[in-house]
Amino acid sequence: MEQLAAFNPRASLAELHRLRIQAQVFGEETDCWLCHRHADPTYDGTTHPWSRTVDQTRPLWLGGNPYERSNSHLAHRICRDMRAAALRGQA
Numbered sequence: 001m002e003q004l005a006a007f008n009p010r011a012s013l014a015e016l017h018r019l020r021i022q023a024q025v026f027g028e029e030t031d032c033w034l035c036h037r038h039a040d041p042t043y044d045g046t047t048h049p050w051s052r053t054v055d056q057t058r059p060l061w062l063g064g065n066p067y068e069r070s071n072s073h074l075a076h077r078i079c080r081d082m083r084a085a086a087l088r089g090q091a
């Protein structure tokens with residue numbers, strides 16, 4: 001029963017939505033929407049600064065929907081992080 005108690009169906013559903021949007025974005029876009037340069041899909045997505053990530057045009061904390069395709073675009077990890085820092089600096 002402890003295993004069942006640890007299972008969080010809402011978190012799992014959110015993760016499924018995130019993976020679905022990511023697959024769509026990675027399948028349809030090849031260039032970073034911020035710097036317009038190619039994003040190499042072979043770079044490690046969890047650590048490499050020039051790897052591919054999904055960025056939201058309107059971030060979640062500004063009311064954007066992270067699961068909406070029209071709000072989601074391919075970005076380099078470093079470009080996404082620099083934009084997020086700049087946006088937060090303005091807030």
Ligand SMILES: [Zn+2]
Nearest residue numbers: 032035076079
């Ligand atoms: Zn970029």
